[in-house]
Amino acid sequence: MINFDEKSMLANGAYIYDQRGHMEAIADQICKEGFDNIFFTSSGGSIAMMNPFVDIINEMSDIPVYSIISADLLLTGHNQLRKNSVAFLASKSGDTKETMEAARYLKERGVRMISVIGKEHSPLEEISDHSVIYKDGRPQELIMYLLIGRILYNKGFFPDYPKFADELKELPAVLVSVRKAADEKAKKYAETYYKEPYNIWVASGNLWPVCYAYAMCVLEESQWIRTKSVSSPEFFHGTLELVEKDVCATLLITEGKTRPLDLRVKGFLEQYTDKFTYFDCAEYAYPGISDEFRWMLSPVVMNAVLQRISKNIEVVTNHSLDIRRYYRTVNY
Amino acid sequence: MINFDEKSMLANGAYIYDQRGHMEAIADQICKEGFDNIFFTSSGGSIAMMNPFVDIINEMSDIPVYSIISADLLLTGHNQLRKNSVAFLASKSGDTKETMEAARYLKERGVRMISVIGKEHSPLEEISDHSVIYKDGRPQELIMYLLIGRILYNKGFFPDYPKFADELKELPAVLVSVRKAADEKAKKYAETYYKEPYNIWVASGNLWPVCYAYAMCVLEESQWIRTKSVSSPEFFHGTLELVEKDVCATLLITEGKTRPLDLRVKGFLEQYTDKFTYFDCAEYAYPGISDEFRWMLSPVVMNAVLQRISKNIEVVTNHSLDIRRYYRTVNY
Numbered sequence: 001m002i003n004f005d006e007k008s009m010l011a012n013g014a015y016i017y018d019q020r021g022h023m024e025a026i027a028d029q030i031c032k033e034g035f036d037n038i039f040f041t042s043s044g045g046s047i048a049m050m051n052p053f054v055d056i057i058n059e060m061s062d063i064p065v066y067s068i069i070s071a072d073l074l075l076t077g078h079n080q081l082r083k084n085s086v087a088f089l090a091s092k093s094g095d096t097k098e099t100m101e102a103a104r105y106l107k108e109r110g111v112r113m114i115s116v117i118g119k120e121h122s123p124l125e126e127i128s129d130h131s132v133i134y135k136d137g138r139p140q141e142l143i144m145y146l147l148i149g150r151i152l153y154n155k156g157f158f159p160d161y162p163k164f165a166d167e168l169k170e171l172p173a174v175l176v177s178v179r180k181a182a183d184e185k186a187k188k189y190a191e192t193y194y195k196e197p198y199n200i201w202v203a204s205g206n207l208w209p210v211c212y213a214y215a216m217c218v219l220e221e222s223q224w225i226r227t228k229s230v231s232s233p234e235f236f237h238g239t240l241e242l243v244e245k246d247v248c249a250t251l252l253i254t255e256g257k258t259r260p261l262d263l264r265v266k267g268f269l270e271q272y273t274d275k276f277t278y279f280d281c282a283e284y285a286y287p288g289i290s291d292e293f294r295w296m297l298s299p300v301v302m303n304a305v306l307q308r309i310s311k312n313i314e315v316v317t318n319h320s321l322d323i324r325r326y327y328r329t330v331n332y
Numbered sequence: 333m334i335n336f337d338e339k340s341m342l343a344n345g346a347y348i349y350d351q352r353g354h355m356e357a358i359a360d361q362i363c364k365e366g367f368d369n370i371f372f373t374s375s376g377g378s379i380a381m382m383n384p385f386v387d388i389i390n391e392m393s394d395i396p397v398y399s400i401i402s403a404d405l406l407l408t409g410h411n412q413l414r415k416n417s418v419a420f421l422a423s424k425s426g427d428t429k430e431t432m433e434a435a436r437y438l439k440e441r442g443v444r445m446i447s448v449i450g451k452e453h454s455p456l457e458e459i460s461d462h463s464v465i466y467k468d469g470r471p472q473e474l475i476m477y478l479l480i481g482r483i484l485y486n487k488g489f490f491p492d493y494p495k496f497a498d499e500l501k502e503l504p505a506v507l508v509s510v511r512k513a514a515d516e517k518a519k520k521y522a523e524t525y526y527k528e529p530y531n532i533w534v535a536s537g538n539l540w541p542v543c544y545a546y547a548m549c550v551l552e553e554s555q556w557i558r559t560k561s562v563s564s565p566e567f568f569h570g571t572l573e574l575v576e577k578d579v580c581a582t583l584l585i586t587e588g589k590t591r592p593l594d595l596r597v598k599g600f601l602e603q604y605t606d607k608f609t610y611f612d613c614a615e616y617a618y619p620g621i622s623d624e625f626r627w628m629l630s631p632v633v634m635n636a637v638l639q640r641i642s643k644n645i646e647v648v649t650n651h652s653l654d655i656r657r658y659y660r661t662v663n664y
Contacts, residue, residue, distance in 0.1 A: 043566070044569025079395070224574055236376075240664075242552055326600075332596070332603075
């Protein structure tokens with residue numbers, strides 16, 4: 001397996017899991033103080049990382065939850081945002097321009113902020129009420145499972161959280177095993193389709209943000225591959241007409257409640273294109289994780305699978321994932 | 333101007349406006365009964381037609397408002413949906429499968445439904461508490477301006493609604509004049525770019541749903557043109573990397589609060605591609621409409637502009653807007 005360092009992956013996962021006490025203390029304090037609703041705000045891949053938790057909160061609780069792109073929040077506001085809201089922000093660098101501006105906007109309105117940040121001592125950490133710093137730690141979603149899971153538990157919506165949180169200790173190892181199981185298919189996918197002039201990517205529910213972000217932040221931004229992403233239910237309201245025998249289409253299948261929508265797309269694409277690939281969370285073993293938690297883990301598992309495409313495709317295309325034409329290269 | 337029947341457009345607009353009393357009575361009854369929040373649910377172009385009103389309600393009031401694809405609602409539910417919610421549904425045929433299933437789901441939960449329907453005597457009309465039938469009437473948005481505007485007025489958020497509603501009588505004529513003003517540019521656009529192998533479409537705020545739907549329901553579904561749509565703030569978090577001198581990019585510029593996000597994209601695209609076109613709502617005259625209402629009309633005005641692209645492009649491509657490979661042609 002190319003570009004794969006199992007030892008550091010396990011260490012990076014442990015780096016986050018070791019902060020479980022810190023994260024649960026944040027959740028406990030927020031719940032003790034009380035809150036009216038939860039907001040997620042950031043941009044690009046960072047808000048997409050948090051967006052599956054909109055689905056999870058919606059399905060498991062009656063807590064009102066909203067996601068809004070930071071640049072939009074600054075200009076339009078949001079009519080449910082108030083002093084007693086709690087906002088989650090994420091930024092790898094801790095200084096993403098719109099995210100910092102959103103943080104100042106929230107601060108002025110007295111909204112409590114919990115930030116998930118890569119770098120220590122960033123401006124975002126400085127302005128936030130609470131922060132979790134992950135440094136080289138991965139996956140970031142592990143932070144969200146613990147923060148959001150504990151909040152849901154405290155509010156009475158997730159009585160099995162202690163069991164879930166205990167089992168999450170195995171998540172880094174699960175993701176290593178998923179990567180190993182997925183690599184051959186991912187490698188073949190990268191080799192077969194890296195030159196496609198146009199790609200359709202489809203997913204639903206808690207995998208839709210994963211699909212959206214992978215198409216935009218990896219295939220487009222890092223590999224300059226032309227990609228249309230569309231949700232499984234919406235696929236049938238337009239994009240399907242572009243499918244022909246030689247059009248490359250890729251489907252991500254969730255174990256969440258919207259799985260039937262994905263399977264409908266699968267049935268269609270199998271029939272109408274010869275360049276169809278699907279990646280299905282249900283095909284992977286999650287050692288140490290109870291079955292009842294599997295649906296929640298679809299986003300983080302699928303991101304591990306997709307990482308194997310990325311790691312293989314940059315070799316096949318000889319185009320490093322780090323090259324940018326414009327982003328943080330020119331001013332705009 | 334090709335494919336343009338001014339007389340019938342004015343008659344179709346009047347057909348809807350003449351129902352103003354009926355629509356205001358619906359809004360009045362809903363407000364008299366009271367409601368906790370507003371939902372929009374449907375699929376594809378129908379929900380996209382309603383989605384700008386999420387922005388309008390958010391910006392003008394403190395009424396909680398949610399939009400959810402019908403297929404998603406059926407599988408995941410929504411944790412803010414309750415007996416005292418009000419739901420808006422739209423369907424041209426009045427029998428769209430998922431929309432009908434969503435209507436039954438809402439009915440079972442005692443949620444009041446207001447439906448915007450093309451055909452008379454449809455299953456959707458049958459199950460709804462209130463319906464507005466538009467037959468050949470256009471634009472559908474006119475119905476939403478009157479229904480939502482009156483609700484906002486009744487709730488104290490839109491004191492100028494009576495003036496707005498009076499001025500809306502001019503909307504059909506405004507849209508005729510916009511179409512005339514836009515046709516030359518739209519025709520040239522269609523002739524110049526109809527063969528592009530890949531297109532980027534960008535917009536923000538109350539024009540984002542317009543952009544999303546035009547890309548998917550017209551360019552993809554009706555013309556089989558490969559199109560990636562992305563919102564103006566998100567464009568800078570990935571899609572920008574695909575821009576090269578010969579990549580076709582199209583920007584829709586709103587007069588709403590997110591206009592600065594569009595202008596940022598404009599500055600970027602002007603610099604980095606030679607195939608850049610923008611359509612700006614601010615460039616058109618709206619005779620009879622007060623300036624303070626212009627921002628609300630961006631969606632319906634832009635749809636009139638885009639219709640001129642559609643009407644010209646089907647001639648240039650010799651591909652009728654009505655041909656489908658799959659939709660309502662094969663089973664899936």
